[in-house]
Amino acid sequence: MVIAVTEGIKVSVETTYQAEFSSPHQHHYVFTYKVKIENNSSHTIQLLRRRWEIFDAGDHPKFVEGDGVVGQQPILEPGQSHEYVSGCNLKSGLGKMKGAYIMEKLFDGKLIEVQIPEFQLIADIFDN
Numbered sequence: 001m002v003i004a005v006t007e008g009i010k011v012s013v014e015t016t017y018q019a020e021f022s023s024p025h026q027h028h029y030v031f032t033y034k035v036k037i038e039n040n041s042s043h044t045i046q047l048l049r050r051r052w053e054i055f056d057a058g059d060h061p062k063f064v065e066g067d068g069v070v071g072q073q074p075i076l077e078p079g080q081s082h083e084y085v086s087g088c089n090l091k092s093g094l095g096k097m098k099g100a101y102i103m104e105k106l107f108d109g110k111l112i113e114v115q116i117p118e119f120q121l122i123a124d125i126f127d128n
Contacts, residue, residue, distance in 0.1 A: 004117035008041030029090045039076035044106045046075045052099040058092030093123030
């Protein structure tokens with residue numbers, strides 16, 4: 001697990017290689033990642049947007065942006081958390097991701113960029 005904290009907002013990420021959905025001989029590797037966002041600040045926040053940088057040893061870097069996470073724009077009061085699972089396909093079994101969430105402090109409308117820590121995507125075939 002990797003962790004980053006920005007202005008009291010903690011983002012933790014765990015990854016899993018999905019061997020049963022991958023086809024290494026066809027250069028198709030599937031990973032899932034579980035994200036937990038914890039609001040340890042004193043302000044109510046809303047996650048508005050996400051931005052990802054995806055690096056694949058077998059391909060060009062990709063940049064992905066969009067509203068919310070998995071179709072949601074959660075509002076987190078102080079002490080609350082939100083978890084979700086998403087996925088990524090790579091052409092190689094080696095890669096990494098990092099990014100940021102754009103969040104709004106609801107009491108004053110201030111936008112903050114919350115860092116998503118860089119995490120590795122490594123297929124089990126490389127663990128030996």
